[in-house]
Amino acid sequence: MQTLVQGRKIDDEERKDAILGIISDKYCRAILEATMDKPKSAMEISAESKIPISTVYRRLQTLHDNKLLRITGSISDDGKKYFLYRSKVKAVSSSFKGGFVEIEVVPNPVQTI
Helix, strand or coil: CCCCCCCEEECCHHHHHHHHHHHCCHHHHHHHHHCCCCCECHHHHHHHHCCCHHHHHHHHHHHHHCCCEEEEEEECCCCCEEEEEEECEEEEEEEEECCEEEEEEEECCCCCC
16 A cells, blocks of 8 residues: 655745755765654764765765754763754755745655664
């Protein structure tokens, strides 16, 4: 049985531009894809996607600033901060019709453990 997940249309022009910019960036797309099914650390993302760690951190910040990435974290017993990143989006679709850009974002369901 297939479930149809309803997306949310984006109306704000500035937000549309930001999402289009993010989706056009190959590193942002790779990070969203890598974190879609389960949360991962920046090091895991870097190793799996073969993206330099400094680039991963810059793109993680961009994705988080634009509300496309969820961050969870904790502090280990030895006092180190440990963050995990997970995509908030399952899909993004866009269309351009007569000068009008339409963007729909399908949310990635929150995992329950």
